[in-house]
Amino acid sequence: MSTTELDLAHAASAFHALSDRTRLELVQFLMGGERCVCELQEGLGAAQSRLSFHLKTLKDAGLVTDRRDGRWVYYALDLDALGDLASLLSEVRARGAECCADDGCCS
Amino acid sequence: MSTTELDLAHAASAFHALSDRTRLELVQFLMGGERCVCELQEGLGAAQSRLSFHLKTLKDAGLVTDRRDGRWVYYALDLDALGDLASLLSEVRARGAECCADDGCCS
DNA sequence: TCAATATATCAACGGATGTTGATTAGTCAA
DNA sequence: TTGACTAATCAACATCCGTTGATATATTGA
Secondary structure (H helix, E strand, C coil): CCHHHHHHHHHHHHHHHCCCHHHHHHHHHHCCCCEEHHHHHHHHCCCHHHHHHHHHHHHHCCCEEEEEECCEEEEEECHHHHHHHHHHHHHHHHHHHHHHCCCCCCC | CCHHHHHHHHHHHHHHHCCCHHHHHHHHHHCCCCEEHHHHHHHHCCCHHHHHHHHHHHHHCCCEEEEEECCEEEEEECHHHHHHHHHHHHHHHHHHHHHHCCCCCCC
């Protein structure tokens, strides 16, 4: 599998993780820092198994990390992964813009 | 519907549009500038109705624009939309980082 | 007007995804 | 060790999504 293959598959899975409003709400909550599942559950008013499902999706995509402390599990944003994703989009935009500038490939 | 509701729904639909490898390949092609469907079709080796479906998804999400010229329809990246999405991710990352810094909400 | 070309739309299908309620696993306190 | 608590997993279900092949629409050139 080429690097591009990997990149595309990886990016697609990250974007998929962000393509659901419940998961975006989770990300919003986690912007305020690490939270245990019970706090997220209360904040979102969502059933426990539902939260668990969405947190697993975010975790599998590498966008959040988890850490057990006693009987609680704390989730937090993976800032590097979010940064990488932001960079990817910035680069797509930049390359698209470059192409359409004077002397670019579109002119 | 609140502004946040709109924003989340809008962002979710944009991320959904980017969550499929065929559509990411389309975005890659369009980084090189405006392309007609037939060029994309050849480039990706995908059936026509399949391309049309994915281009519609990207367009509905506001990530690409289309323009008819004669019997061809040209698609191009919407650079503003891509920039907005990149900014959104950057801000999520920045706010998450801010929170975990010295004197942040996590400390 | 007719035929050819480019693209969009549709119907049908299979597979993926999200929700719910129930069960299981892990951890702690009494 | 037992009971309470937190979280993950599972099964069942409905819905959504992507693919394919067929059909419809739009534009052009003959």
